[in-house]
Amino acid sequence: MRVGVIGGGAVGLLAGAYLGRTHDVHMVVRNEEQKDILCREGIWCDAFSAAVFVEAHLYPRLPRDMDVWLVSVKQYDLEEVLSLPLPENGKYLFLQNGMSHLDQLQSLYLDTFAAVVEHGALKVSFNEVAHTGKGRIKAAPFTGSLPDMEELAESLHQEDFPFLVHADAVGMLSEKLVVNAVINPLTALFEQKNRAVKDNPYIRSLGYRLCEEACRTLSLDVQHQWNRVLAIAEQTGGNQSSMWKDLQEGRRTEIDAISGFILDRAREDLPVHQFIVEAVHAMEYEKGVIVDE
Ligand SMILES: NC(=O)C1=CN([C@@H]2O[C@H](COP(=O)(O)OP(=O)(O)OC[C@H]3O[C@@H](n4cnc5c(N)ncnc54)[C@H](OP(=O)(O)O)[C@@H]3O)[C@@H](O)[C@H]2O)C=CC1
Numbered sequence: 458m459r460v461g462v463i464g465g466g467a468v469g470l471l472a473g474a475y476l477g478r479t480h481d482v483h484m485v486v487r488n489e490e491q492k493d494i495l496c497r498e499g500i501w502c503d504a505f506s507a508a509v510f511v512e513a514h515l516y517p518r519l520p521r522d523m524d525v526w527l528v529s530v531k532q533y534d535l536e537e538v539l540s541l542p543l544p545e546n547g548k549y550l551f552l553q554n555g556m557s558h559l560d561q562l563q564s565l566y567l568d569t570f571a572a573v574v575e576h577g578a579l580k581v582s583f584n585e586v587a588h589t590g591k592g593r594i595k596a597a598p599f600t601g602s603l604p605d606m607e608e609l610a611e612s613l614h615q616e617d618f619p620f621l622v623h624a625d626a627v628g629m630l631s632e633k634l635v636v637n638a639v640i641n642p643l644t645a646l647f648e649q650k651n652r653a654v655k656d657n658p659y660i661r662s663l664g665y666r667l668c669e670e671a672c673r674t675l676s677l678d679v680q681h682q683w684n685r686v687l688a689i690a691e692q693t694g695g696n697q698s699s700m701w702k703d704l705q706e707g708r709r710t711e712i713d714a715i716s717g718f719i720l721d722r723a724r725e726d727l728p729v730h731q732f733i734v735e736a737v738h739a740m741e742y743e744k745g746v747i748v749d750e
């Protein structure tokens with residue numbers, strides 16, 4: 458298949474490397490130096506002993522006739538990508554954490570699919586990626602159809618890079634949203650690895666309150682979701698969450714697409730979420746990532 462990947466960050470490079478072994482992968486990046494090195498040297502992933510060769514293009518030049526597009530930019534960069542006249546022939550799989558993209562996808566004329574990435578990936582350089590946690594990509598139809606999703610997943614699935622079909626995009630993303638709304642901001646603010654959400658009694662107590670607020674808003678069972686949060690905090694215990702990593706590297710976080718989305722949907726005050734969103738923005742401000750509005 459011809460696979461387009463928009464965004465050569467951690468997830469884009471990881472997907473490009475795994476899929477590039479058997480598919481014709483085209484990376485779309487916004488930095489000329491990155492485009493050149495990808496074309497010249499391919500992608501180096503620590504899971505393989507050799508580079509995986511791909512083609513690369515400079516945004517906004519999109520290659521034609523892709524069977525599928527994997528969109529792997531951060532939530533806050535989606536609006537710009539979606540403002541392009543995106544080719545209509547092809548399926549679009551969105552790999553973002555958070556849920557604020559769904560409203561934007563609803564109004565598109567494209568066949569869209571949503572995914573939850575359970576892998577851990579770290580961009581090491583323009584063309585090097587570390588696969589820090591082996592997982593799966595769960596994908597569900599959004600404006601696209603379930604049969605198309607099944608066909609797509611079957612084509613993309615590899616034993617060491619599994620794709621799993623889920624029927625309900627909103628349900629699937631909501632459950633991941635709760636995990637990210639609890640683990641990401643707390644680990645970022647307290648500069649702790651994910652395990653702290655389970656092991657530190659004070660962080661755990663804050664985590665439970667975040668989980669409760671999120672579940673009330675999303676109509677999910679609190680105890681079930683809390684058990685999932687604790688299990689993921691344990692499974693990924695040694696990881697730095699993406700939000701902590703973003704702050705550490707002076708990048709903007711996805712707090713608005715995660716906790717901000719929950720606040721937007723809430724029918725009541727959510728004091729812990731309100732605090733947490735402002736606290737993360739305060740950290741972004743200190744890092745010079747956002748300026749006062
Ligand atoms: N990393 C992980 O382990 C996981 C990530 N996710 C989710 O996946 C999504 C992507 O995350 P991740 O890969 O880590 O993020 P990164 O910041 O590493 O990568 C995003 C990439 O998108 C690029 N980009 C932004 N705008 C454009 C554009 N207009 N054209 C081309 N490229 C563009 C950025 O370019 P530039 O480098 O020039 O800024 C950057 O390389 C996020 O929503 C994240 O929450 C989910 C689970 C795990």
Ligand SMILES: CC(C)(CO)C(=O)C(=O)O
Pocket residue numbers: 554636637640641651689693696697698699700
């Ligand atoms: C599940 C978790 C918390 C793993 O680190 C994650 O998705 C993230 O860091 O963004």
